[in-house]
Amino acid sequence: MTPAGQWADFHIYDLGSQIKLFVHPTGRFKNVLLRLFVRSHLGDSPSETAVLPHVLMRGTRKRPTMGKIAEHLDGMYGARADADAAKIGENHVLSFRVDCVADRHLPGRSGNVKRAMEFLAEMAVDPAGNGKGLRADYVEQEVRNQRRALEDLMDDRSEWAAQRCVEAMCKGEAYATHEMGTLEGLSKVTASSLTARHRRLLETAPMELYVAGRVEAEEIAKQADRIFRFRKRGPVAEVPATVVDVPVGEPRRVVEQMDVEQGKLVMGFRTSVTYRDPESTALSFFNGVFGGYAHSRLFVNVREREGLAYSAGSSLEKTKGLLMVHAGIDLKKFDKCLEVILAELESIRAGKVSDAEMEATRRAMTERTRAVLDSPARGIAGLYERRLSGGVKTVEEALKEVAAVKREHVVEVARKLKLDTVYFLTAKV
Structure with missing residues (x-):
């Protein structure tokens, strides 16, 4: 594939599934880091978006339990994987990450990076399910965990004060919402609603894939274009820009x-x-x-x-x-x-x-x-x-x-x- 552009040491590619790929070939590190960002607006179903990565990390269709995922990562020479949701301005960003040993440090150029990329896509796109959608038991358990995490904010007085200040300061703005969502929003999350949210994000959310480490940019681009060619990827939605210029009166x-x-x-x-x-x-x-x-x-x-x-x-x-x-x-x-x-x-x-x-x-x-x-x-x-x-x-x-x-x-x-x-x-x- 021919790069669509370059920024510093990053080669930029436009994949067929309307995903931008950024590849940074560098010999400075023994490992290769792969990271997929999926972006939505903080005002759009924040509680569902926040709990989704935790449900997806519970299992995939091929590896439906955390134990099976751990076995698979061990088989990739101790690769590590995680997923979370973060708030960047008024963007709500899902991040899926796999960190693995580069092929050239392994016997026989093992294809470890390709397997890592395949698992990254599997983790984000192909979750464990029941034939109709996400597993209800996983959803219920992770909603409970998320609820406890939000309630625990009150026990960290510094974090709680920071959030309460933001809520007062940005009342009426999407930024007032915590990256973990709200207790009220979590009470409405079901396996059905979260399945619909997941599918909508896969179909329309802006996505960017980053790969950094001891890799060949063109080879990574070819692999990514094949692995991340989703079946139901529609026109990419426009995420509203973060509101910055807000009038300030008396403090x-x-x-x-x-x-x-x-x-x-x-x-x-x-x-x-x-x-x-x-x-x-x-x-x-x-x-x-x-x-x-x-x-x-x-x-x-x-x-x-x-x-x-x-x-x-x-x-x-x-x-x-x-x-x-x-x-x-x-x-x-x-x-x-x-x-x-x-x-x-x-x-x-x-x-x-x-x-x-x-x-x-x-x-x-x-x-x-x-x-x-x-x-x-x-x-x-x-x-x-x-x-x-x-x-x-x-x-x-x-x-x-x-x-x-x-x-x-x-x-x-x-x-x-x-x-x-x-x-x-x-x-x-």
Whole structure:
């Protein structure tokens, strides 16, 4: 097959089943990683989508139990397989993954990678069933497991506070939904409804297949075009774009009470900056100065110097255009902690960023960017996430942008942040 294009070290192919294939031939790794992404909108049956990969991992038509799957993977020289659902912006993404030893490291060029690709397709497409659809016992068991996982969120106070802040901040937006779905949605999942959801995704969902490791790109493309030629693959559906530009009024405050000994403060900012925007690297740099690393303001000043927090940091969601601040604090220090965090932001906006902060952040970002080269999993995940918002860069391009960031770029992007929501989880009175 002839590649449809190339990006960095990835050869891009259009398969006959309207699946895009990305192949990265590299001798850096002994193993080959294969990953299939199946994408839908987070507002479209999220509970069914979230439980589906767990049901599919229970068994396939050829290998209807987890024990049979384990035997098959052992026979592939200890290959590993998994599947899950993730939230990337307002995309709900199913990911199927097989990691296997490359053929050239095995006796007689064993065809191990081809078998891994066949099993990847089998896992995603050909589940264990009862003749009419998915096995009802598997569906019921995995719905119960998913329900317990959602209920367990409340036991992780940090995760719970983060989710509750997002729900308040993004009320009415698809992003408010957790990647595991909702308890109400799970109550409606049946073997019949999940079978229909699975078939609909196979027929119309955008799919991308990634292969990285010691492989020949053209041979992989030929195998993939044969293995992934589904019988009922229809026109690919258009998944609604993630909503980024949302009006922000006066910051809302949400206070909730639980049995806690430590308060959880979460602050949600709208950045309006995604991977595709020219300020993307400057925003990452700002986050590095503000709260993304151990040398950042929130850790050094809020936690260490002021002693206001047991933990403090910030993170970006660049597909949705959000920056979230998280802090575990003394129950009586909410007002002071909020004041100091906002003061640190204003300090950066005023240009009070030291050379030491700039260089520490530049070093940390450079190391993190280069680390992608050491992990096929990180490289594939990073490329896929950036493709969803149109901001794909090579590692070399990203490193040049990091090197070019100046103090004024950090100040400018800091001024774009708009505080949307302040959430505080505190003790019951």
